[in-house]
Amino acid sequence: MRRIVLLGPPGSGKGTQAVKICEEFGIPHISTGQMLRESSLDDPELDREMKAIVARGELVPDDLMNELVKERLNEDDCANGFILDGYPRTMEQAAFLDSEVGIDGVLLLDVPLELIAERLGGRRVCLNCGASHHVSRLKSGECPACGGELGTRRDDAPETVRRRFQVYELSTRPLIERYAKQGKLMRVDGSGSFEDVTSDVLACVRSAV
Numbered sequence: 001m002r003r004i005v006l007l008g009p010p011g012s013g014k015g016t017q018a019v020k021i022c023e024e025f026g027i028p029h030i031s032t033g034q035m036l037r038e039s040s041l042d043d044p045e046l047d048r049e050m051k052a053i054v055a056r057g058e059l060v061p062d063d064l065m066n067e068l069v070k071e072r073l074n075e076d077d078c079a080n081g082f083i084l085d086g087y088p089r090t091m092e093q094a095a096f097l098d099s100e101v102g103i104d105g106v107l108l109l110d111v112p113l114e115l116i117a118e119r120l121g122g123r124r125v126c127l128n129c130g131a132s133h134h135v136s137r138l139k140s141g142e143c144p145a146c147g148g149e150l151g152t153r154r155d156d157a158p159e160t161v162r163r164r165f166q167v168y169e170l171s172t173r174p175l176i177e178r179y180a181k182q183g184k185l186m187r188v189d190g191s192g193s194f195e196d197v198t199s200d201v202l203a204c205v206r207s208a209v
């Protein structure tokens, strides 16, 4: 069983590395950010409210996130493990996750802020499949995964990125200590080349059983 959490600031490469882990271990990649961007809540007013929160770089309320994740983790494809990307983001979410399923390992992608700013500025997302890419690795203006049109994320605008960092420092960074105390934290230097980071990440996931 591999139940893994990917932790790290916005733009640290969680989504990109999660795709690699998925390919290697055949466990689903659960990105709560992507879930929020792609799905609509039944209640249209609540849905608008939630999308506005995401656009401002704030956090969607814990209760709503916990429900969404609980439902997703109950699906059959999660029976042998999963990789959570972007959840938990608060102590409350982490406590909920522990009470629901428990976690085998937490991977922290450590990346200096200057590098992150550069990465987020160059991030392009596929408007069709949602995959993230960096302009420096793109050979054409199309999504390498599906050929779809590429665009930027609304919340990658510089002022929103600043807010997302503040939110990370305030609400999410404290999780590092929580998981370190539980003996579950694995740190990976996320500043190297994509291939080097991937190989370190995969080695950590291999050891987390």
Ligand code: AMP
Pocket: 010, 032, 033, 034, 036, 053, 054, 055, 057, 058, 059, 060, 061, 065, 085, 086, 087, 088, 089, 093, 155, 164
């Ligand atoms: P991400 O794609 O992980 O960067 O998430 C994009 C945005 O979705 C975040 O800035 C939040 O507004 C929202 N979001 C994603 N995951 C969570 C979460 N676990 N708790 C609260 N808000 C979240």
